[in-house]
Amino acid sequence: MSLTTTDVQKVARLARLSMNAQEIESAREQLSGIFDLIEKMQAVDTSGIEPMSHAQDVSQRLREDNVTENDQREAFQAVAPQVENGLYLVPKVIE
Amino acid sequence: MFESTLKQLGNALRAKEISSVELTQLYLDNISKLNPSLNAYVTVNPDISLAQAREADARIAAGKGEALTGIPIAQKDIFCAKGWLTTCGSKMLHNFVSPYDAHIIQQFNNAGAINIGKTNMDEFAMGSSNETSHYGTVKNPWNTGNVPGGSSGGTAAAVAARLCAAATGTDTGGSIRQPAALCGISGLKPTYGVCSRFGMIAFASSLDQAGPMGRSAEDLALLLNTMAGFDERDSTSLQRDKEDYARDLSKPLDGLRIGLPKEFFAEGLSNDVAQAVEAAIGEYKKLGATVVDIGLPNSKLSVPVYYVLAPAEASSNLSRFDGVRYGYRAPEYDDLADMYEKSRAQGFGEEVKRRIMIGTYVLSHGYYDAYYLQAQKIRRLIAQDFTEAYKHCDIIMGPTSPSTAFKLGEKGDDPVQMYLSDIYTIAVNLAGLPGMSIPCGFGNNDMPVGLQIIGNYFDEARMLNVAHQYQLATDWHNRTPQVL
Numbered sequence: 288m289s290l291t292t293t294d295v296q297k298v299a300r301l302a303r304l305s306m307n308a309q310e311i312e313s314a315r316e317q318l319s320g321i322f323d324l325i326e327k328m329q330a331v332d333t334s335g336i337e338p339m340s341h342a343q344d345v346s347q348r349l350r351e352d353n354v355t356e357n358d359q360r361e362a363f364q365a366v367a368p369q370v371e372n373g374l375y376l377v378p379k380v381i382e
Numbered sequence: 383m384f385e386s387t388l389k390q391l392g393n394a395l396r397a398k399e400i401s402s403v404e405l406t407q408l409y410l411d412n413i414s415k416l417n418p419s420l421n422a423y424v425t426v427n428p429d430i431s432l433a434q435a436r437e438a439d440a441r442i443a444a445g446k447g448e449a450l451t452g453i454p455i456a457q458k459d460i461f462c463a464k465g466w467l468t469t470c471g472s473k474m475l476h477n478f479v480s481p482y483d484a485h486i487i488q489q490f491n492n493a494g495a496i497n498i499g500k501t502n503m504d505e506f507a508m509g510s511s512n513e514t515s516h517y518g519t520v521k522n523p524w525n526t527g528n529v530p531g532g533s534s535g536g537t538a539a540a541v542a543a544r545l546c547a548a549a550t551g552t553d554t555g556g557s558i559r560q561p562a563a564l565c566g567i568s569g570l571k572p573t574y575g576v577c578s579r580f581g582m583i584a585f586a587s588s589l590d591q592a593g594p595m596g597r598s599a600e601d602l603a604l605l606l607n608t609m610a611g612f613d614e615r616d617s618t619s620l621q622r623d624k625e626d627y628a629r630d631l632s633k634p635l636d637g638l639r640i641g642l643p644k645e646f647f648a649e650g651l652s653n654d655v656a657q658a659v660e661a662a663i664g665e666y667k668k669l670g671a672t673v674v675d676i677g678l679p680n681s682k683l684s685v686p687v688y689y690v691l692a693p694a695e696a697s698s699n700l701s702r703f704d705g706v707r708y709g710y711r712a713p714e715y716d717d718l719a720d721m722y723e724k725s726r727a728q729g730f731g732e733e734v735k736r737r738i739m740i741g742t743y744v745l746s747h748g749y750y751d752a753y754y755l756q757a758q759k760i761r762r763l764i765a766q767d768f769t770e771a772y773k774h775c776d777i778i779m780g781p782t783s784p785s786t787a788f789k790l791g792e793k794g795d796d797p798v799q800m801y802l803s804d805i806y807t808i809a810v811n812l813a814g815l816p817g818m819s820i821p822c823g824f825g826n827n828d829m830p831v832g833l834q835i836i837g838n839y840f841d842e843a844r845m846l847n848v849a850h851q852y853q854l855a856t857d858w859h860n861r862t863p864q865v866l
C-alpha cells in the first residue's frame with residue numbers, strides 16, 4: 288500500500304511529531320513498506336470472530352472510589368521540566 | 383563464583399562463605415572491566431548497590447536471609463526504581479530519576495536482592511537488535527561485531543558476560559526470548575498477567591510481560607518465585623494462588639508429548655539453527671519424550687497483526703511524553719503545540735516515531751475497523767490454533783529466532799526485515815501464552831542457538847521442568863563467551 292505525503296503529514300500532526308519535508312518523505316517510504324506487510328491481514332475472513340484483547344477473557348477489575356495514594360506532589364514535580372508553586376508551567380495558551 | 387547457580391550463591395551467602403558486599407563488589411569490578419566494550423549497562427550506582435549489600439549482610443546475620451537475599455540482580459532500564467535514573471533507552475527520559483519503585487523492583491527489594499545496575503535496551507523496548515537505544519548499541523559477548531538481540535539485549539549480554547548473577551527483562555513480541563537465544567542464556571516470558579506491569583514503562587499494554595533472564599532454568603524458577611504475584615495496581619494482573627515454580631524441576635520427562643509446529647520449520651529458517659533445534663529434540667526423545675506434528679496455520683499472520691496492535695497501543699501509551707510533567711523538553715519553541723511537537727520529535731528516536739505513526743494511522747478515523755479490529759479478530763484465530771494444538775501435545779518446541787545473532791548494522795535500514803526476525807516469538811505474546819528460550823548449540827558463525835519452549839497457560843512450572851531436565855543432560859547453558 289502506498290501512502291501519500293498528505294497522509295503522512297496528517298499522521299505526524301495527529302501524533303504531535305514535528306517533521307520536515309525530508310523526514311516526511313522518508314517516513315512515507317518506510318511506512319508504505321510496513322503497510323504492505325500489514326495488508327496481508329485483509330485476505331482473512333473474520334466474520335463471526337470476536338475481537339480478542341486479553342488472553343484470559345477476564346473483564347477489567349474495578350475498585351472502590353477511595354483515596355489509596357499519599358500526596359507525593361513534591362517528589363513527582365522534582366522531575367518536571369518547569370514548575371512553580373506546585374503547578375506545571377507551559378507556554379501561555381490564552382492571551 | 384561467577385559460575386555458581388543462584389541456589390549455590392544463596393547458600394554461600396547464608397553460610398557466610400562470602401558477604402553480599404564482597405559479591406556485589408566482584409560484579410561491580412567485572413562491570414568496570416567489561417562494560418566499556420559491551421555497553422550492557424546504562425547506569426551503575428555502586429553507592430546504592432553496596433548500601434543494599436550491607437543491609438543484606440545484616441539481614442543474613444540476623445538469620446532472615448531468603449533465597450535471593452544479597453544476590454546482585456540487574457534490572458532492565460524499563461523498570462522504574464526509586465532514586466535510579468530510568469531511561470527506557472530513550473533521550474526522552476535522559477534525566478528521569480524515578481520517584482517510585484515498579485512492583486517487580488519492590489518484590490526484589492523485599493527479597494533482599496541487590497540492584498546491581500540498569501541494563502541497556504532498545505528505545506521503549508522497540509527493536510530486536512538493541513541498535514535503537516539512545517545510549518549506544520549493546521555488543522554481543524560471543525562476538526562484539528554482532529548484535530545481542532533485543533529489546534532486552536543489555537540484560538542478555540550482562541548475564542552472558544557474568545556482569546550480574548541474573549536479571550530481568552520484558553517481552554512484548556520476543557524481547558526476552560530472542561536476546562536470550564542470541565546471547566546463549568535462558569529466559570522466560572510468563573503467561574500474560576502473572577507479573578505486574580506497575581512501574582514498568584508501557585509499550586503495548588495487552589502484550590507486555592516481565593520475566594526472568596539467567597543462566598539456567600533452575601535460576602529462572604527462583605527469580606520467577608520472586609517476580610510473580612497479584613498486584614491490584616495493574617488492572618490486568620491475575621488473581622491466582624502463589625505457586626512454587628521450582629516444584630517440578632526434578633520430574634522425569636517420560637511420556638512428555640512435544641508438539642512441533644510445521645510452520646516453525648519451514649522456509650526462512652537458517653540451516654544451522656534448524657540442525658541445533660533438531661538435535662535438541664533428539665535429546666528430548668532420549669529423555670523419554672515423544673514428538674507430535676502440529677499446525678499453527680494462522681501464525682504466519684502474527685507479524686502483520688502485531689505491527690497493528692503493538693504500535694496502536696504504543697501510540698496511545700507514548701502520548702504521555704509531552705515535555706510537561708517529566709522527561710525531555712525542547713529548548714526552543716513558539717507555543718504549546720510547538721513545544722509538544724518539538725519535544726517529541728527531538729526526544730524520540732526514529733523507530734519509536736515510526737511505530738507511533740503506524741499506530742496513529744491505524745487508529746485514525748475511518749481505519750479502525752480495517753486495521754485494529756481486524757487484527758484483534760485474527761489475534762483470536764492465532765490463540766485458537768494453540769488451544770487446538772494443546773489437545774494433542776503437552777508442550778510446543780521450535781526455534782526462538784530464524785538465525786543466530788546477525789552483524790551490527792546488517793538490518794538497520796530495513797524495518798520490515800528486522801520485524802521478521804521475531805516471526806517465531808510474536809504469536810506467543812498475541813495468545814498470551816508463556817514462552818521461554820534455552821541455549822541448545824551453536825551456529826555456523828559460532829554464535830549461540832536458542833530452543834523455544836512454549837507452554838499452555840500457567841504451565842511455567844512444567845516448562846521449567848522440561849528445560850531443567852535438558853540442562854541436566856547437556857552443557858550448552860554452561861558455555862562461556864571468550865570475552866571473559
